[in-house]
Amino acid sequence: MSCMLACHPVSPGNHAPGQAPGLERRSGYARPPVDLYEYQGKELFRRVGIPVSDGRLATSPQEAYKAAQELGGPVVVKAQVLVGGRGKAGGIKLADTPADAEARARDILGLDIRGHTVHRLWIEKASEIAKEYYLSLTFDRGARKPLFMLTTQGGIEIEEVAATSPDALVRLHVDPLEGFHPWQARRLVYGAGVEDPSEQKQIAAIIGKLYDAFTRFDAMLCEVNPLIVTPEGEVKALDSKFTVDDNALYRHPEIAEMRDTAAADPLEALAREKGVTYVKLDGEVGVLGNGAGLTMSTVDVVTFAGGRPANFCDLGGGGDAQGVVDALGVITRDPQVTAIFFNIFGGITRCDEVARGILQALGQMSIELPVVVRLDGTNAEEGRAILAEAAPANLHVSPTMLDAARRAVELAA
Ligand code: GDP
Numbered sequence: 001m002s003c004m005l006a007c008h009p010v011s012p013g014n015h016a017p018g019q020a021p022g023l024e025r026r027s028g029y030a031r032p033p034v035d036l037y038e039y040q041g042k043e044l045f046r047r048v049g050i051p052v053s054d055g056r057l058a059t060s061p062q063e064a065y066k067a068a069q070e071l072g073g074p075v076v077v078k079a080q081v082l083v084g085g086r087g088k089a090g091g092i093k094l095a096d097t098p099a100d101a102e103a104r105a106r107d108i109l110g111l112d113i114r115g116h117t118v119h120r121l122w123i124e125k126a127s128e129i130a131k132e133y134y135l136s137l138t139f140d141r142g143a144r145k146p147l148f149m150l151t152t153q154g155g156i157e158i159e160e161v162a163a164t165s166p167d168a169l170v171r172l173h174v175d176p177l178e179g180f181h182p183w184q185a186r187r188l189v190y191g192a193g194v195e196d197p198s199e200q201k202q203i204a205a206i207i208g209k210l211y212d213a214f215t216r217f218d219a220m221l222c223e224v225n226p227l228i229v230t231p232e233g234e235v236k237a238l239d240s241k242f243t244v245d246d247n248a249l250y251r252h253p254e255i256a257e258m259r260d261t262a263a264a265d266p267l268e269a270l271a272r273e274k275g276v277t278y279v280k281l282d283g284e285v286g287v288l289g290n291g292a293g294l295t296m297s298t299v300d301v302v303t304f305a306g307g308r309p310a311n312f313c314d315l316g317g318g319g320d321a322q323g324v325v326d327a328l329g330v331i332t333r334d335p336q337v338t339a340i341f342f343n344i345f346g347g348i349t350r351c352d353e354v355a356r357g358i359l360q361a362l363g364q365m366s367i368e369l370p371v372v373v374r375l376d377g378t379n380a381e382e383g384r385a386i387l388a389e390a391a392p393a394n395l396h397v398s399p400t401m402l403d404a405a406r407r408a409v410e411l412a413a
């Protein structure tokens with residue numbers, strides 16, 4: 001089973017969080033594709049010859065000072081988190097001197113950017129920007145082909161360009177069997193209205209190299225926003241969003257290693273340790289289901305009810321007390337969660353067992369958040385009776401998924 005969650009078929013990889021978590025069911029575990037940090041994506045860009053600025057990784061203000069000193073001249077201090085819109089959130093700052101860089105690093109480290117804590121910084125030689133363009137290559141699942149998009153209206157979110165000036169956004173599919181041809185790059189460049197001949201040449205070359213990167217590293221998305229032109233007329237990638245298909249990781253041990261460092265998100269690391277399948281999302285309703293399909297539907301129904309899911313968490317086939325305790329332990333550690341929605345469909349898993357698991361977990365953990373439980377399937381009535389009898393004040397039981405979702409969304413508000 002392979003499904004995309006909350007993802008438009010030609011989603012250009014906007015800067016949304018939890019972006020395109022293509023959740024692959026594998027032996028009962030949903031696994032997201034590998035989102036790389038900007039600095040990791042830029043390293044892959046560099047390897048295929050896409051121009052990027054020289055930079056250094058830093059995890060402390062002192063390291064930021066040293067990095068700025070080594071690079072020389074003004075630098076930009078950039079929060080490394082797997083979520084876009086860092087600039088607006090205060091995660092990107094220019095610094096003229098090493099002391100400045102140190103101070104900016106102190107501001108940005110530990111900052112919460114839409115639920116992601118900044119633990120590392122990319123210190124890069126500052127660029128002067130004359131123009132900001134946008135270039136991406138992603139899968140168009142509908143067309144079953146990679147899709148290039150280019151516009152000279154970069155720097156802002158691409159959805160905005162697509163909505164307000166769709167004609168400015170040029171799209172071009174590449175037939176994967178025929179491969180990429182240089183005329184396609186020229187078509188994109190002319191189509192987007194790039195007028196300067198030197199820019200045309202540089203961008204066409206970058207387009208070819210982006211296709212190289214996409215195929216060579218088994219990417220699902222390569223996005224450059226912004227692709228800048230400096231006042232001297234040099235074109236380079238100022239940002240990188242790079243997502244690799246996790247099914248291809250066996251071919252790329254160095255990217256598998258990047259993912260391990262990318263998993264430094266403490267919640268996802270904790271989940272991994274406990275064997276809980278967990279993907280952090282951006283909202284307030286903690287979601288817990290049994291089975292990847294049901295859990296994904298739960299995420300959808302929360303959205304449908306007007307709420308925002310805080311995470312994807314799959315209990316798997318189990319639902320024993322320890323599994324429930326572990327999952328709740330991870331979910332309740334996300335400070336954004338204001339209500340929890342348990343969606344259980346009993347098959348082999350019996351609802352009465354899950355009900356006991358939930359009560360045991362609530363007893364052990366003293367959770368004060370409202371918890372909405374929907375039980376259906378095998379022994380659902382027994383399960384609901386067990387919960388009704390114990391009746392903890394913060395526990396709400398609903399027989400249907402939609403009712404439960406509405407309740408959870410209400411309680412989360
Ligand atoms: P995002 O906000 O997460 O997409 O992060 P970006 O890396 O795209 O940076 C956001 C914005 O910060 C860019 O669009 C630029 O306007 C600005 N910025 C980033 N790096 C530099 C730099 O080296 N020089 C200047 N002048 N601005 C920069």
Ligand code: MN
Nearest residue numbers: 225226239240
């Ligand atoms: Mn960007």
